[in-house]
Amino acid sequence: MTRRAICFDLDGTLVDSLGDIINAFRAAIAEQGFPPPAAHVVRPLVGLPLHDMFATLAPEGDADVMSEAYKRIHRQTFTETSTPFPEVVEVLTVLRDKGFALAVTTTKDTPMARELVTALGLLPHLDLVQGTDGFPAKPAPDVVDHALRAISAEGTWMVGDTTHDIGAGQAAGLRTYAVCRPEGTHDRLMIEAAGPDHVEESLLPLLDLV
Ligand SMILES: [Mg+2]
Numbered sequence: 001m002t003r004r005a006i007c008f009d010l011d012g013t014l015v016d017s018l019g020d021i022i023n024a025f026r027a028a029i030a031e032q033g034f035p036p037p038a039a040h041v042v043r044p045l046v047g048l049p050l051h052d053m054f055a056t057l058a059p060e061g062d063a064d065v066m067s068e069a070y071k072r073i074h075r076q077t078f079t080e081t082s083t084p085f086p087e088v089v090e091v092l093t094v095l096r097d098k099g100f101a102l103a104v105t106t107t108k109d110t111p112m113a114r115e116l117v118t119a120l121g122l123l124p125h126l127d128l129v130q131g132t133d134g135f136p137a138k139p140a141p142d143v144v145d146h147a148l149r150a151i152s153a154e155g156t157w158m159v160g161d162t163t164h165d166i167g168a169g170q171a172a173g174l175r176t177y178a179v180c181r182p183e184g185t186h187d188r189l190m191i192e193a194a195g196p197d198h199v200e201e202s203l204l205p206l207l208d209l210v
Pocket of ligand 1: 012
């Protein structure tokens with residue numbers, strides 16, 4: 001029988017990493033001599049491909065140079081304040097006990113995503129960490145499709161904190177669960193406009209849906 005799988009976004013969904021991410025964006029922009037944007041300007045863009053983010057945040061700069069700077073800085077600092085959200089280990093454990101295969105499907109590249117997942121102790125709770133390695137990013141369905149192929153599983157839910165995650169899940173034919181936390185990447189109005197099947201403030205209610 002084909003295993004059923006649940007796909008999770010990483011940043012803002014499983015891990016509370018927004019502070020480190022925003023700081024790395026601001027540092028990468030400052031390094032190129034441009035004024036770093038305020039955190040509330042960076043926050044709603046998180047989850048887009050790096051190049052698109054820098055093209056928006058510092059249009060007069062070289063987005064490729066800043067993307068490389070971001071990766072270098074973020075790799076050095078990505079666990080300064082980042083932690084898994086409090087309910088994550090419990091939720092992943094229960095879902096696995098129910099027989100689900102669990103995959104991270106993130107816009108980060110796979111090596112970077114694996115480093116973060118490993119550093120925060122989540123790797124043993126997951127079947128796969130699938131990054132976006134040179135194919136179209138969410139809201140395109142590619143990262144979800146790659147993950148499901150890699151673990152030979154049938155997708156059930158896509159869980160994420162942004163409209164990009166909801167779009168990717170919908171495009172891949174999965175049900176979609178949005179986690180809309182206080183001070184999250186996208187606010188509830190934005191999330192609801194994307195039409196997810198379910199919106200909650202944590203991952204715990206997912207356990208009653210599957
Ligand atoms: Mg996210």
